[in-house]
Every structure is written in C-alpha cells, then in structure tokens.
Amino acid sequence: MRMFRYVSWLYIRHFFLIAFALAFFFAGLDYMQNAGRLNGFNIKILYLFYKGSYALSLLFPIALVLSMIVAKMALIRSNALVSFYALGYSKKEVLRPFIWVSFLLTLLYIALHFTTFVNAELYAKALMQKKQNLTVTRNLFVKYNDSFIYISQLIPSKKEAKDIRIYRMHDGDLVQIIYGKSARFDGGIWRIPEAKIVTKPHVEGLSSEGLRIEYKKDVETLAGFKPKILTSVFEGKRYYTIQDAYDALNLLVSQHLETSKVRSILYYMVVSPFFAMCLVIIFFLSIPPHARSTNLLWVSFVLTGTTLFVWGIVYLLYRISLSGVIVPEFGTVAAVALLGAGALYSYLFRTNR
Structure with a gap:
C-alpha cells in the first residue's frame, strides 16, 4: 500500500x-x-x-x-x-x-x-470580438415532428426567440400557422405571448369555411425543442456538453435525421x-x-x-x-x-x- x-x-x-x-x-x-x-x-x-x-x-x-x-x-x-x-x-x-x-x-x-x-x-x-451574447442564430428554419419552424433570431443563452413562425402540417398539407413576435423556452415547452393563429380548413368546395384567424395571449407549443440543441445541431457547431450531445442525438433520431456528426x-x-x-x-x-x-x-x-x-x-x-x-x-x-x-x-x- x-x-x-x-x-x-x-x-x-x-x-x-x-x-x-x-x-x-x-x-x-x-x-x-x-x-x-x-x-x-x-x-x-x-x-x-x-x-x-x-x-x-x-x-x-x-x-x-x-x-x-x-x-x-x-x-x-x-x-x-x-x-x-x-x-x-x-x-x-x-x-x-x-x-x-x-x-x-x-x-x-x-x-x-x-x-x-x-x-x-x-x-x-x-x-475578442467584444460580444455580449455568445451566439445569436439568425434566420433558422428547421423541421420538428410534423411542423416547420422559422425563427428570425434565436438567443440560446437567454432561451429566447424573436419573430417565430410555426407551420403545422398534416399528411403533407399545411393546416395551421402560428405567428409570434417573441417566444421563450420555459423548461420543457415554448411559450408564445400574444400569438396569432391562422387555421386553414379542409376545402371541399366554394361553400367551405375560409381561413380562421385567432389571437391568444399565451400559446404553449414545441415541447422538448431545446434552444441550445437547435443552434448546435442545425448550425453544425461542435461545442456540446455530453448532455447536449445526448439530447441532440435523441432529437435527430426522433426526426429521422443523420446522426453521424453528433455521434x-x-x-x-x-x-x-x-x-x-x-x-x-x-x-x-x-x-x-x-x-x-x-x-x-x-x-x-x-x-x-x-x-x-x-x-x-x-x-x-x-x-x-x-x-x-x-x-x-x-x-x-x-x-x-x-x-x-x-x-x-x-x-x-x-x-x-
């Protein structure tokens, strides 16, 4: 000894x-x-x-x-x-x-x-670059489950997004669009205040209902859509913690996307x-x-x-x-x-x- x-x-x-x-x-x-x-x-x-x-x-x-x-x-x-x-x-x-x-x-x-x-x-x-925020991702367009998401600015350090639009699809057809000037990631979900929701009905003829527009004070959506994973995966960055890499791997597998880089x-x-x-x-x-x-x-x-x-x-x-x-x-x-x-x-x- x-x-x-x-x-x-x-x-x-x-x-x-x-x-x-x-x-x-x-x-x-x-x-x-x-x-x-x-x-x-x-x-x-x-x-x-x-x-x-x-x-x-x-x-x-x-x-x-x-x-x-x-x-x-x-x-x-x-x-x-x-x-x-x-x-x-x-x-x-x-x-x-x-x-x-x-x-x-x-x-x-x-x-x-x-x-x-x-x-x-x-x-x-x-x-060196005298930046306040380490990363600000701009013009991000990604697919998540049955939705396509556009984000004008994503700030992972603050878990915030500006000018967000969510396009919901069903059987290859666009059925709903959610607009928001801002959004915030709250643990497991995104909250969009003062959201505008445009719903497109199934059109069968001229007498069918038209577009339905709603305004809601708070919309909860995109469960599990983590901001840090977004910038790392979809911008091709390689600065992951092990937990981030594991979460990113699960996200890519769930979306049936290529996982070789994260692996x-x-x-x-x-x-x-x-x-x-x-x-x-x-x-x-x-x-x-x-x-x-x-x-x-x-x-x-x-x-x-x-x-x-x-x-x-x-x-x-x-x-x-x-x-x-x-x-x-x-x-x-x-x-x-x-x-x-x-x-x-x-x-x-x-x-x-």
Whole structure:
C-alpha cells in the first residue's frame, strides 16, 4: 500500500505540473498574439483563463501520458523502481497505480464535458470580438415532428426567440400557422405571448369555411425543442456538453435525421480520452527498469513523439468522421479499441517477462 501511495502521488504531482504548464504555455503564446485587441485588465485575465481552459481540454490526455513517462524516469533515476522489484513487487503491482490514477483522471476529464468547460474557446472568441451574447442564430428554419419552424433570431443563452413562425402540417398539407413576435423556452415547452393563429380548413368546395384567424395571449407549443440543441445541431457547431450531445442525438433520431456528426462528437468526448490510459500501460512496459542498458533520454524523446503522433491520428479520425467521410464507429472508437487491445495484451503477457 505504501508503494501504491508513493507512486500515485508521484504520478499525480507530475501530471498537474505538466498539464498546467502546457495549458498556460499555449494560452501565453495566443495571448501575446492577441493582447493588443483586448481592452482592460479583467478582460485580459479572463481571456487567458478561457484560452488556458481550452488548451487543457486539448492537452489533458497528452499530459497523462507525458507525466507517466516523467514519473517512471524519476523512479529509475532514484533507483526506486529497482528497489520495488528487489522487494518482491511485480511489474503489475508497480503499474497499477498508474492505471488507477490515469483511469480516475480520465473520468474527471469526461465529467468536465458535462459542464461549460467545453465552451471555453467560444467565451474567448466572444471576449475578442467584444460580444455580449455568445451566439445569436439568425434566420433558422428547421423541421420538428410534423411542423416547420422559422425563427428570425434565436438567443440560446437567454432561451429566447424573436419573430417565430410555426407551420403545422398534416399528411403533407399545411393546416395551421402560428405567428409570434417573441417566444421563450420555459423548461420543457415554448411559450408564445400574444400569438396569432391562422387555421386553414379542409376545402371541399366554394361553400367551405375560409381561413380562421385567432389571437391568444399565451400559446404553449414545441415541447422538448431545446434552444441550445437547435443552434448546435442545425448550425453544425461542435461545442456540446455530453448532455447536449445526448439530447441532440435523441432529437435527430426522433426526426429521422443523420446522426453521424453528433455521434462523432459524443465518441470524441467519452471514448477518445481513454487512448491515454492505453498508452500509459503500453509505454510503461516499453521503458527499461534501469538506465544501464539504454539511453533514457532517447527513449523519452521517442515515446513523447509517439504520444503526439497517436493523439494526432485519433484527432484526425475524429475530424474525418465529423465530416461524414467515414462512419464514427470506424474512426475514434476503432482506434481506441485497437489501443485497448494492445494495452490488454501488454498487461496480461508483457508483465510476466
């Protein structure tokens, strides 16, 4: 247990040092390029924070692998690793702290994607462009169940819409139009105050009833039609929380629309981070336990380059699947599954050598 605590703390300490160093180095370079376009000390601090958060969202898995490499090098240079083996600890027992810590940190990273952590780049861009609202979608025209909806302006942050028109269809025929100067999303439904409703009857002849026009103070409609999902799905944006992505997937499935893009984003947030844990297992067993038989500096350089290469491949597959060129399951999921198989093989067989 003492060995587990010692190695775990060593790994966690190096992880936080590397992760925040990478994040704020990235943010610092970006800040030096754009500082002149930012007005006010508070704006600059916020911009640095958001850019650092965005960098952390990209570099978190890489930091998991790099910190394992640095931690094992520290164990080797201090002769602690050889001492553990001499005391009777097996490779599996020394590897377990790295597996558990990387697994728990990966779960933490995934949990952050349930929050506005994923919108850090959007917030930074809003500060740069001096915008009050992060997104204002204009001239949105979408289909929802048996209705077509036109929205002149949609403000997701306020859950409001301006100049909304709802065209209700039945068996391919237009039967009703609802007009509203504004609308507000109230939890699960949209409320349209001072709505104008035009109902078209079924026309059988000249004596049939004509158009019926009504005015209502409050109309409840479009249950489950969430504003954030609207802008993300129908404008093609990729800034989702995991909950938003799940809701968007359900919405697209219910409307019988293409879901590959949302599935790609969901897999990228939930599945792809585990590639780091797989590399931690594979690379740990690739580093020799002592410095006499090999050049540790060269090994560290090669493994760092390999980490960046694998991360680049995973990200490339995500971007390709996002564009619809390949099925998402054959992109990110397949790559992580292959790495998982390699990690499982290494843990079961290479630890016995």
